Amino acid sequence: MADPVLFEFLHTEMVAELWAQDPDPGPGGQKTSLLVLEGMGFRVGQALGERLPRETLAFREELDILKFLCKDLWVAVFHKQMDSLRTNHQDNSFPLLVRMASGLQYLEEAPKFLAFTCGLLRGTLSTLGVKSLVTASVAALPACKFQVVIQKP
């Protein structure tokens, strides 16, 4: 059973590695690196979602799925509670507020660390049958806001 810090250390190193590698230090290169991180998170999220027994997938509404993700998956994966899930969502957009790890000191660094997690959420939702777009923004550390937008077919 891998200790939780291993993921944190690995994630930090992955972010550093992707940035060091990129020949384009400007906004174009950054975008690629963020996409790569998000894509990796997505594949991991999918695999995590697949490990759920089928009974738990009988959700009726997207809100139930998101509540499940917030309370259970988030705690299990990150050992932290999500601060809140605002249920007064508009259309198919759900904001989730999270207190992130204390390691994030600089606002401009935050997107690199959130990209993987956005992908993770999107991937798990995808396995649960929900197509979504997940973005994150940081107004004031350590709190950050994930925005989950459900894509209706």
Next chain:
Amino acid sequence: MVGAETKELWSGTSSELFTLTYGALVTQLCKDYENDEDVNKQLDKMGYNIGVRLIEDFLARSNVGRCHDFRETADVIAKVAFKMYLGITPSITNWSPAGDEFSLILENNPLVDFVELPDNHSSLIYSNLLCGVLRGALEMVQMAVEAKFVQDTLKGDGVTEIRMRFIRRIEDNLPAGEE
């Protein structure tokens, strides 16, 4: 439907998060680099960077004192560090007569739980991150070592074996006048 039951379902998840993320990393590196050797080097380098920081976490949480010799070091690595971080206790075997080399035998390697090496990656050392971690961590406690995989269950061997070799003690070489 959700609640206590799902907590059990997810109890292995943070462990899986690490191994799945590691798998995604290796996959990405295989895309980024043309040959397995470069991927191996990159895994080792990343492992090193992790190791030099992981040692702080380890020392803070484990309360082990300074090791007096390489044998003590081996015990701490296998029985404390591996247990703490990966939940396994490798066995220590094959000591060299000079006491400067030993093997860690892992019956199960948690990193490879869901992994199969594709055919065109026969030179890939999938878990090479571990060697870098060991090297980086030990360097921070003044030991220069070499760590390498000599057997790998992913390649069909019966066990996974990491060979550890003590190179030299690292003295602090600070120029005069510096703190």
